[in-house]
Amino acid sequence: MNTPSPTAYTPTAKALHWLVAVAALGQLALGFWMVQLPNTGGGQAQWFNLHKSIGIVIGLVILLRLGWRLTHPAPPLPGHIPAWQRTTAKIVHGSLYACLVIIPLSGFIGSSVTKYPIRFFGHPLPRWMAESPAIKEVCSQIHFAAIVVFILLIAIHVGKVLKHVLIDRDGTLHRMTWGGAPAPKANAAKELAGSKSPI
Ligand code: HEM
Numbered sequence: 001m002n003t004p005s006p007t008a009y010t011p012t013a014k015a016l017h018w019l020v021a022v023a024a025l026g027q028l029a030l031g032f033w034m035v036q037l038p039n040t041g042g043g044q045a046q047w048f049n050l051h052k053s054i055g056i057v058i059g060l061v062i063l064l065r066l067g068w069r070l071t072h073p074a075p076p077l078p079g080h081i082p083a084w085q086r087t088t089a090k091i092v093h094g095s096l097y098a099c100l101v102i103i104p105l106s107g108f109i110g111s112s113v114t115k116y117p118i119r120f121f122g123h124p125l126p127r128w129m130a131e132s133p134a135i136k137e138v139c140s141q142i143h144f145a146a147i148v149v150f151i152l153l154i155a156i157h158v159g160k161v162l163k164h165v166l167i168d169r170d171g172t173l174h175r176m177t178w179g180g181a182p183a184p185k186a187n188a189a190k191e192l193a194g195s196k197s198p199i
C-alpha cells in the first residue's frame with residue numbers, strides 16, 4: 001500500500017527554520033548597529049564579542065539544520081506549482097543555505113586572524129590561525145557581500161511566501177508552520193477549471 005506524500009516539513013525542520021530565521025534577522029540588526037558604535041572605552045568590543053558569540057552558535061545550529069535537511073528531503077511541492085517556480089524555489093533556498101554557511105564562516109575565520117581573541121560569551125577561544133590583516137580584509141569583504149546577497153534573498157523568499165498566502169492562497173505557509181493547513185482555495189479552483197496559473 002502506498003503511503004501518502006507528506007504535505008509539510010517535519011516538526012524539527014520547522015523548529016530549526018524559525019529558530020535560524022529569527023536569530024539571523026536579529027544578528028543582521030546587531031551587526032549593522034554595532035559597526036556604527038564609537039570605538040572607545042571597549043563598549044564596541046563588547047558588542048562585537050556578543051555578535052561573534054551568537055554568530056558561532058547560529059553557525060553550529062545551521063550545521064545541524066543542514067544535516068537534518070540532507071537526511072530529510074523537503075515535502076513535494078503541490079502539483080499546481082509550475083516547473084520554473086520549482087526551479088527558482090530550489091535556487092533561492094539553496095542560496096539561502098549557502099549564505100547561512102558563508103556568513104558565519106567568513107566572520108569566524110576573519111575574527112580568528114586578528115590580534116584580539118574571540119571571547120565566546122566572555123571566554124577567550126584558543127588561537128588556531130596566525131594573525132593576518134590580509135586574510136581579515138578578504139573575510140570582511142566576503143562577510144559583507146554575502147550579507148547583501150542574503151538580504152536580497154530574504155526579500156525574494158518572504159515576498160514569494162506572501163504571494164502564496166495573499167494571492168494564490170494555496171497553503172504554502174502551512175508547510176512551514178504548526179496547526180492545520182486550510183484547504184487550498186484559489187489554485188485548487190483553477191486546477192479544477194483547467195485554467196493556468198496567473199504567473
Ligand atoms: C548568521 C550569522 C551572522 C550574521 C547574519 C552577521 C551579520 C553581520 C552584519 C550585518 C554586520 C555589519 C556589516 C558589516 O560590516 O559587515 C557584521 C559585521 C561583523 N561580523 Fe557578523 N554576522 C554573522 C556571524 C558572524 C560571526 C560568526 C562572526 C565571528 C565569529 C562575525 C563577526 C563580525 C565582525 C568582526 C564584524 C565587523 C565587520 C568586520 O570586521 O568584518 N559575524 N556581521
Ligand code: HEM
Nearest residue numbers: 020021024025069074093096097154158161172173175176
Ligand atoms: C532569515 C530569514 C529566513 C531564512 C534564512 C529562511 C530560509 C528558508 C529555507 C532555506 C527554506 C527551504 C527549506 C528547505 O527546503 O530545506 C525555507 C522555506 C520556507 N520558509 Fe523561510 N526563511 C526565512 C524567513 C522566512 C519567513 C519570514 C517566512 C514567512 C513569511 C518563511 C516561510 C517559509 C516557508 C513557508 C517555507 C517552505 C516553502 C516551501 O514549502 O517550499 N521563511 N526558508
